[in-house]
Amino acid sequence: GAVVSQHPSWVICKSGTSVKIECRSLDFQATTMFWYRQFPKQSLMLMATSNEGSKATYEQGVEKDKFLINHASLTLSTLTVTSAHPEDSSFYICSAPHPGGGYEQYFGPGTRLTVT
Amino acid sequence: GDSVTQMEGPVTLSEEAFLTINCTYTATGYPSLFWYVQYPGEGLQLLLKATKADDKGSNKGFEATYRKETTSFHLEKGSVQVSDSAVYFCALSGGSEKLVFGKGMKLTVNP
Numbered sequence: 001g002a003v004v005s006q007h008p009s010w011v012i013c014k015s016g017t018s019v020k021i022e023c024r025s026l027d028f029q030a031t032t033m034f035w036y037r038q039f040p041k042q043s044l045m046l047m048a049t050s051n052e053g054s055k056a057t058y059e060q061g062v063e064k065d066k067f068l069i070n071h072a073s074l075t076l077s078t079l080t081v082t083s084a085h086p087e088d089s090s091f092y093i094c095s096a097p098h099p100g101g102g103y104e105q106y107f108g109p110g111t112r113l114t115v116t
Numbered sequence: 117g118d119s120v121t122q123m124e125g126p127v128t129l130s131e132e133a134f135l136t137i138n139c140t141y142t143a144t145g146y147p148s149l150f151w152y153v154q155y156p157g158e159g160l161q162l163l164l165k166a167t168k169a170d171d172k173g174s175n176k177g178f179e180a181t182y183r184k185e186t187t188s189f190h191l192e193k194g195s196v197q198v199s200d201s202a203v204y205f206c207a208l209s210g211g212s213e214k215l216v217f218g219k220g221m222k223l224t225v226n227p
Contacts, residue, residue, distance in 0.1 A: 004159065032213060034213075034214070034215075041124075041219075042219055042220075043205065043217040043218055043219040043220055044160075044205070044215075044217045046214060046215070046216075049213075049214070093159070093160070095160075095215075097213045103148050103150075103165075103209040103212075103213060103215075104150070104162050104165065105160075105162070105213070105215060107152075107159040107160040107161070108159050109157070109158055109159040110159060
């Protein structure tokens with residue numbers, strides 16, 4: 001089946017630095033990808049929709065200048081957490097829609113970000 | 117807006133026990149409903165889905181029926197195995213590719 005990868009799987013950074021997380025669709029093209037944030041013992045919160053060839057669409061309350069999203073190609077979307085702070089520590093997950101439609105999503109394994 | 121409410125757990129069961137995870141939803145229109153599963157160290161995977169009322173989704177011994185009258189999509193399995201230990205998420209799609217998730221329920225099955 002279709003596979004979505006994320007890199008890195010975990011990262012530790014210092015407060016004030018920026019971190020880039022990659023999301024790749026390995027065997028299919030995705031004009032749209034989604035970025036989620038998962039807090040401990042909580043559900044996935046949709047942060048933004050990444051659109052190939054156009055600007056990302058951010059959900060209400062998500063700072064677009066802090067969470068920069070670039071859909072560089074039909075198989076790659078990146079999320080950059082700028083000027084990271086400890087409260088940005090979380091599990092970030094991306095997904096891409098099933099190429100056959102039907103609203104099914106393929107999810108990456110997630111990236112654990114820890115800001116010290 | 118659309119929302120999903122599900123049992124949160126955590127729940128611990130013995131092997132071969134019966135499993136029910138309740139899920140109810142609020143949505144305008146007629147959403148598609150999903151159960152996703154997240155095994156330890158892995159990404160979320162689609163377990164089953166239903167796209168219209170009275171549809172029954174099934175996979176790996178799990179079943180869930182789309183009940184419009186009760187706005188529910190409860191997940192059931194008659195006999196769980198140790199390999200079913202995971203976090204289970206109920207989700208809906210209200211006609212776009214965006215998914216709305218419940219909070220997830222961690223299941224541990226002991227031998």
